Amino acid sequence: MLVDVAWRRLHDDIVSGRLAPDMRLRVSKLREIYGIGASPLREALSRLAADGFVHSIERRGFVVAPVSLAELRDLTNMRKLLEREALILSLQEGSDEWESQVTAAFYRLTKAQERFDPEDPETLQYWEEINREFHETLVSACTSPWTLQLRRTVYSFAERYRRICQTATTISRDVHEEHKQIKDAALARNITKLCALIDEHLERTYLKVVASGRL
Numbered sequence: 001m002l003v004d005v006a007w008r009r010l011h012d013d014i015v016s017g018r019l020a021p022d023m024r025l026r027v028s029k030l031r032e033i034y035g036i037g038a039s040p041l042r043e044a045l046s047r048l049a050a051d052g053f054v055h056s057i058e059r060r061g062f063v064v065a066p067v068s069l070a071e072l073r074d075l076t077n078m079r080k081l082l083e084r085e086a087l088i089l090s091l092q093e094g095s096d097e098w099e100s101q102v103t104a105a106f107y108r109l110t111k112a113q114e115r116f117d118p119e120d121p122e123t124l125q126y127w128e129e130i131n132r133e134f135h136e137t138l139v140s141a142c143t144s145p146w147t148l149q150l151r152r153t154v155y156s157f158a159e160r161y162r163r164i165c166q167t168a169t170t171i172s173r174d175v176h177e178e179h180k181q182i183k184d185a186a187l188a189r190n191i192t193k194l195c196a197l198i199d200e201h202l203e204r205t206y207l208k209v210v211a212s213g214r215l
Helices: 002-016 027-034 038-051 069-093 096-115 121-138 145-164 175-187 191-212
Strands: 054-057 061-064
Touching (some): 002 145, 038 054, 038 061, 069 121, 069 145, 069 175, 069 191, 096 121, 175 191
């Protein structure tokens, strides 16, 4: 359906920052950008407003939801809770096949990291997709659909903030080494260590956004 296509393209452009926070979303302009009719676009914008990525302002139409450090702090705290819960359940239920999938996802992330260039939108987008795949693979054996659904929602909101500071160099970090330690702890079924590593991983992202000065 065109509504689903419009929703996906708008959602991805908001998360990536191509549609900036607080940007006015004029349907006439969006028709030119996406080549999609006004009705599907309006319905997609209404869905995004219900999701929280867009705000509907009476008599003014739609704007991209703003960003703030307060929201990022809240999102980071919520991500820690949901990631820990999903990982605990995933480690408890993960099979040998799950271990193979985690290993393969980390390998793909390693190759993506080798090609990563924050100044190149194409490799940046590819790394984001593989990074998301790695983290989703880690929790893929989780048996709680609600935990996974809430986790995916919070992940998308948090991704907006990570993309804002993707090229910032204020804080140096070895993200690939962080991912390797997370992978190793998951395969060792070391829940205590894995939860601590995930907390540190997410907190470093929060601190990098703060240090970037872009909010």
